Amino acid sequence: MQNLIKKIASDHPELEIAAGERFQFSPPNHLYYDPQTSYSSSEAKLLLLHELGHYLIKETDYSTDIELIEIETRAWVKAKDLCKQYGVKYDEDFVEDRLDSYRDYLHYSSLCKNCQLAGYQDNAGHYHCPLCGAKWNNPSHPE
Numbered sequence: 001m002q003n004l005i006k007k008i009a010s011d012h013p014e015l016e017i018a019a020g021e022r023f024q025f026s027p028p029n030h031l032y033y034d035p036q037t038s039y040s041s042s043e044a045k046l047l048l049l050h051e052l053g054h055y056l057i058k059e060t061d062y063s064t065d066i067e068l069i070e071i072e073t074r075a076w077v078k079a080k081d082l083c084k085q086y087g088v089k090y091d092e093d094f095v096e097d098r099l100d101s102y103r104d105y106l107h108y109s110s111l112c113k114n115c116q117l118a119g120y121q122d123n124a125g126h127y128h129c130p131l132c133g134a135k136w137n138n139p140s141h142p143e
Ligand SMILES: [Zn+2]
Pocket: 050, 054, 072, 075, 143
C-alpha cells in the first residue's frame, strides 16, 4: 500500500494523500485511505485507485441516485485502467459487490422512515413519500 501511495504521489504531486477513516476522495485534491481497513491489501489498493478514479474523472456533482451510480460506475471503469498502470490486480467480483452494496444502500435510503415505502426523488435529489408526504434528503456519498 505504501508503495502504491508513493507512486500515486509522484504521478500527481498536486494531490494530498492522507490517512483517514475511510477511502474517500474529497474535492478538489484530497485522497484519504484507511490504514486500519478490514479489507485485504489488494482490495484496499483497488479502493484507493477507485478514489483516484473519482479525482481523475473530475465529476463529483450529482443530485439524483441515478447520477450517483453513474459516477460510481465511471470511477470503477477508470480504476480498471489505473490497475494496469500501477500493476494492481483488478477484481471484477469485488467491484460488482461494491456496486451492489451501493445500490442496496441507495434503495434503503429511498425508503420512507415512517411507512417503509419507496419514495420518489425529485430533480434536486429530495425524496418524497407518496403515502405520508414525508420529505428527506439525498444520502451522501458513502465511500
Ligand atoms: Zn466511489
